[in-house]
Amino acid sequence: xxxxxEITEESNLQGQMPKGFYTCVxxxxxxxxxxxxxxxxxxxxxxxAAMFTQSRFCGSPIPIGRENVANGKLQCFVINSxxxxxxxxxxxxxxxxxxxxxxxxxxxxxxxxxLPSSTGVIGHQLPMDKIRNGIKNLKxxxxxxxxxxxxxxxxxTDTYPKFKMCKVGDATLVGIAKGSGMIEPNxxxxxxxxxxxxxxxxxxxxxxxxxxxxxxxxxxxxxxDTSTSDTVAIMANGLAGKVxxxxxxxxxxxxxxxxxxxxxxxxxxxxxxxxxxxxxxSSFAQAxxxxxxxxxxxxxxxxxxGKDPNWGRIAMAIGKCEDELDIHPxxxxxYFGDLLxxxxxxxxxxxLIEIQNYLENSEIKIRVSLRTGTxxxxxxxxxxxxxxxxINGAYTT
Amino acid sequence: xxxxxEITEESNLQGQMPKGFYTCVxxxxxxxxxxxxxxxxxxxxxxxAAMFTQSRFCGSPIPIGRENVANGKLQCFVINSxxxxxxxxxxxxxxxxxxxxxxxxxxxxxxxxxLPSSTGVIGHQLPMDKIRNGIKNLKxxxxxxxxxxxxxxxxxTDTYPKFKMCKVGDATLVGIAKGSGMIEPNxxxxxxxxxxxxxxxxxxxxxxxxxxxxxxxxxxxxxxDTSTSDTVAIMANGLAGKVxxxxxxxxxxxxxxxxxxxxxxxxxxxxxxxxxxxxxxSSFAQAxxxxxxxxxxxxxxxxxxGKDPNWGRIAMAIGKCEDELDIHPxxxxxYFGDLLxxxxxxxxxxxLIEIQNYLENSEIKIRVSLRTGTxxxxxxxxxxxxxxxxINGAYTT
Numbered sequence: 004x005x006x007x008x009e010i011t012e013e014s015n016l017q018g019q020m021p022k023g024f025y026t027c028v029x030x031x032x033x034x035x036x037x038x039x040x041x042x043x044x045x046x047x048x049x050x051x052a053a054m055f056t057q058s059r060f061c062g063s064p065i066p067i068g069r070e071n072v073a074n075g076k077l078q079c080f081v082i083n084s085x086x087x088x089x090x091x092x093x094x095x096x097x098x099x100x101x102x103x104x105x106x107x108x109x110x111x112x113x114x115x116x117x118l119p120s121s122t123g124v125i126g127h128q129l130p131m132d133k134i135r136n137g138i139k140n141l142k143x144x145x146x147x148x149x150x151x152x153x154x155x156x157x158x159x160t161d162t163y164p165k166f167k168m169c170k171v172g173d174a175t176l177v178g179i180a181k182g183s184g185m186i187e188p189n190x191x192x193x194x195x196x197x198x199x200x201x202x203x204x205x206x207x208x209x210x211x212x213x214x215x216x217x218x219x220x221x222x223x224x225x226x227x228d229t230s231t232s233d234t235v236a237i238m239a240n241g242l243a244g245k246v247x248x249x250x251x252x253x254x255x256x257x258x259x260x261x262x263x264x265x266x267x268x269x270x271x272x273x274x275x276x277x278x279x280x281x282x283x284x285s286s287f288a289q290a291x292x293x294x295x296x297x298x299x300x301x302x303x304x305x306x307x308x309g310k311d312p313n314w315g316r317i318a319m320a321i322g323k324c325e326d327e328l329d330i331h332p333x334x335x336x337x338y339f340g341d342l343l344x345x346x347x348x349x350x351x352x353x354x355l356i357e358i359q360n361y362l363e364n365s366e367i368k369i370r371v372s373l374r375t376g377t378x379x380x381x382x383x384x385x386x387x388x389x390x391x392x393x394i395n396g397a398y399t400t
Numbered sequence: 401x402x403x404x405x406e407i408t409e410e411s412n413l414q415g416q417m418p419k420g421f422y423t424c425v426x427x428x429x430x431x432x433x434x435x436x437x438x439x440x441x442x443x444x445x446x447x448x449a450a451m452f453t454q455s456r457f458c459g460s461p462i463p464i465g466r467e468n469v470a471n472g473k474l475q476c477f478v479i480n481s482x483x484x485x486x487x488x489x490x491x492x493x494x495x496x497x498x499x500x501x502x503x504x505x506x507x508x509x510x511x512x513x514x515l516p517s518s519t520g521v522i523g524h525q526l527p528m529d530k531i532r533n534g535i536k537n538l539k540x541x542x543x544x545x546x547x548x549x550x551x552x553x554x555x556x557t558d559t560y561p562k563f564k565m566c567k568v569g570d571a572t573l574v575g576i577a578k579g580s581g582m583i584e585p586n587x588x589x590x591x592x593x594x595x596x597x598x599x600x601x602x603x604x605x606x607x608x609x610x611x612x613x614x615x616x617x618x619x620x621x622x623x624x625d626t627s628t629s630d631t632v633a634i635m636a637n638g639l640a641g642k643v644x645x646x647x648x649x650x651x652x653x654x655x656x657x658x659x660x661x662x663x664x665x666x667x668x669x670x671x672x673x674x675x676x677x678x679x680x681x682s683s684f685a686q687a688x689x690x691x692x693x694x695x696x697x698x699x700x701x702x703x704x705x706g707k708d709p710n711w712g713r714i715a716m717a718i719g720k721c722e723d724e725l726d727i728h729p730x731x732x733x734x735y736f737g738d739l740l741x742x743x744x745x746x747x748x749x750x751x752l753i754e755i756q757n758y759l760e761n762s763e764i765k766i767r768v769s770l771r772t773g774t775x776x777x778x779x780x781x782x783x784x785x786x787x788x789x790x791i792n793g794a795y796t797t
Contacts, residue, residue: 059727060719090715090729092745125712126746231719301698301784302792309793315522318487322457322628330456332487348489349523387698389786395699396706 019168020148021175021200022242023047027144028156031137033130034085034123040137041156043080043196044110044145049238050205051077052212053118056233063088063095064119067103068234071115075205077238078116080196081106084157084181086129088121089231098129102138109141120234122181122194123159150198154179157194160394165195165265167258171251174201174243180235180262182269195220195235195262201251202241211252212237219259222291222382223267224299267383272390275307276366282379283372285329290380292327293371296320304387310362312355314344317369327375334374339367416565417545418572418597419639420444424541425553428534430527431482431520437534438553440477440593441507441542446635448474449606450515451613453630460485460492461516464500465631468512472602474635475513477593478503481554481578483526485518486628495526499535506538517631519578519591520556547595551576554591557791562592562662564655568648571598571640577632577659579666592617592632592659598648599638608649609634616656619688619779620664621696664780669787672704673763679776680769682726687777689724690768693717701784707759709752711741718768731771736764 023046033039053072107114154164165180180195268276284290300320306313337345420443450469504511551561562577577592665673681687697717703710734742
């Protein structure tokens with residue numbers, strides 16, 4: 004699987020993209036002079052699936068995207084960054100509809116086959132004059148492939164684009180994602196888009212896709228703040244023919260986990276990627292709840308930032324899940340990496356030097372065994388640093 | 401009501417304390433040379449009530465305190481700071497029992513009339529030699545009143561002691577509290593102790609006390625991290641005779657809210673006290689859930705620290721309570737102080753200058769009207785600053 008770090012020149016990717024996908028990326032001047040607009044178009048109507056934020060204050064594009072993907076078909080993603088079009092009232096919804104209609108006209112496709120997304124600041128109307136202007140003659144700006152540039156155009160506080168690509172039989176699967184703050188997806192994620200030329204029936208695609216999202220994006224948290232704009236969607240246009248479905252599912256899960264981890268690693272102000280595994284739990288739900296409690300604890304996050312082996316805060320974060328009545332401290336074990344620090348009682352300073360050394364790593368793994376059963380869950384997050392406060396202390400002003 | 405700031409000399413409080421209460425404060429050298437131990441003794445067996453953390457990893461003193469207060473009677477609080485005696489296994493429980501027995505012997509009272517508490521670092525055994533030594537000849541160290549010194553001895557990362565006192569008829573009510581980080585009490589609080597010489601029957605005391613705690617400590621959050629040691633308890637020894645119960649209840653609620661706000665104001669690294677009121681809600685539970693979601697959002701907290709009028713994050717925090725299906729963005733209003741910024745749609749920059757000026761205050765009030773009903777809740781918290789990261793990045797090392 005190719006990673007962002009490996010993309011040194013465009014030519015690396017030429018001819019490797021899934022067949023029949025066209026893109027354009029632009030700066031419309033929504034906020035500044037960086038890329039803020041992208042279109043991803045399939046030459047054919049594609050089978051499609053999507054999942055969205057469950058926020059009660061969801062972005063204006065969300066209901067329109069939800070409606071358009073309901074029949075399992077899409078042909079185009081239209082995405083702007085730098086303005087989320089959230090909490091913008093009736094005007095915000097009219098603006099999405101106008102964008103979708105204008106793009107449909109320019110590309111000569113049906114507006115109901117377009118999935119629109121917006122990400123960025125909440126509570127401001129989109130600058131429609133600039134957007135109308137940018138959509139004019141859109142068709143002339145389309146190029147074959149180049150999805151790695153779309154990954155750049157959807158960035159907000161991300162410090163690098165998230166792009167992954169792999170082969171599944173004769174087909175190719177590409178995934179892009181953005182997300183750095185306001186990250187605690189629930190049944191959906193930040194913005195993430197997949198395209199493939201594999202031929203996959205609509206209902207199978209939705210099933211596989213749900214499983215991949217639940218094992219990846221739904222297991223990530225940067226700050227426990229669920230976004231208003233979370234959207235993840237896939238188009239499969241079938242131009243490369245049938246593929247082994249099991250192999251495709253595994254590739255999609257792998258790629259989703261890879262992108263989800265990139266989002267955590269690039270969490271606002273993050274210096275470390277944190278992976279929490281809770282095993283020997285009585286259910287997946289219990290394992291996930293405890294793992295999320297640990298990964299979201301600001302006290303655990305600051306300790307990891309400070310390379311402080313303060314495992315007592317992990318115990319606290321387990322303990323605060325007060326409804327999990329089968330958890331008993333005397334049965335719990337806590338590890339940093341493979342280093343045991345608590346096993347029903349503190350193990351004193353036996354491993355302290357090794358643990359302090361371990362905490363110098365840029366990827367920290369914590370494992371908790373509950374001994375309440377046989378289930379397991381892994382979640383990803385990041386540490387909490389001065390830079391998170393700096394980035395978020397002055398975002399709109 | 402007297403506040404900490406008003407205590408300039410001990411003599412201010414001499415003779416004003418509730419009758420029949422004795423205290424001692426000490427340094428036992430648990431961590432450093434600051435005060436780390438206090439005993440609060442009633443001359444008579446007192447009616448008592450208490451609430452504790454619901455953490456599954458609760459401190460070793462918690463089950464013993466819970467058992468001892470079950471009959472509605474207590475005579476003594478014994479509290480150490482600088483070590484929480486949490487996640488310390490069977491040894492930790494034996495240590496609490498030994499402390500309770502030694503104090504009972506020295507004071508010639510029953511061990512089952514003692515409520516023990518510990519607060520501080522998690523996962524270390526108490527230095528029992530130092531503690532045994534400190535308890536010797538305890539009786540000789542007792543003085544009348546001086547609960548304001550006990551408020552100092554229970555501090556950990558607090559920057560000032562939390563002490564309040566008021567008269568109710570002929571009786572006096574004193575409350576002390578500590579707490580600065582790991583603050584998201586649930587059905588209990590950080591450490592807080594009340595003593596009064598009012599005569600109040602046990603069952604009435606428990607009822608009044610629960611109401612006061614639910615309206616105060618249970619409405620505070622510094623970092624959404626529920627402590628393993630939360631304890632709040634009251635002793636009423638009756639020496640001042642009967643009082644008007646309604647008046648007593650109001651005084652207790654006022655004092656509890658006052659102490660709870662002090663805890664929020666003194667939140668780790670906090671520069672501002674934040675008060676969130678959610679009104680026109682369909683239930684108290686809905687109002688509290690939305691208010692807690694706002695007060696705990698790291699994105700809202702950093703914006704307040706940065707004096708950034710980023711109300712979109714308030715919308716986000718409302719929206720992420722995704723199960724509240726009766727909330728609709730078009731019905732919601734959001735205010736900073738009395739300044740309306742969102743009413744079903746953004747109000748643009750009309751009030752922006754006034755709001756920016758308002759955010760200079762050290763106490764920030766945010767109000768959200770949901771228009772789903774007639775219920776209301778108010779919670780307290782604080783902003784998230786660089787200092788929170790600094791304080792918690794290196795706590796044990």
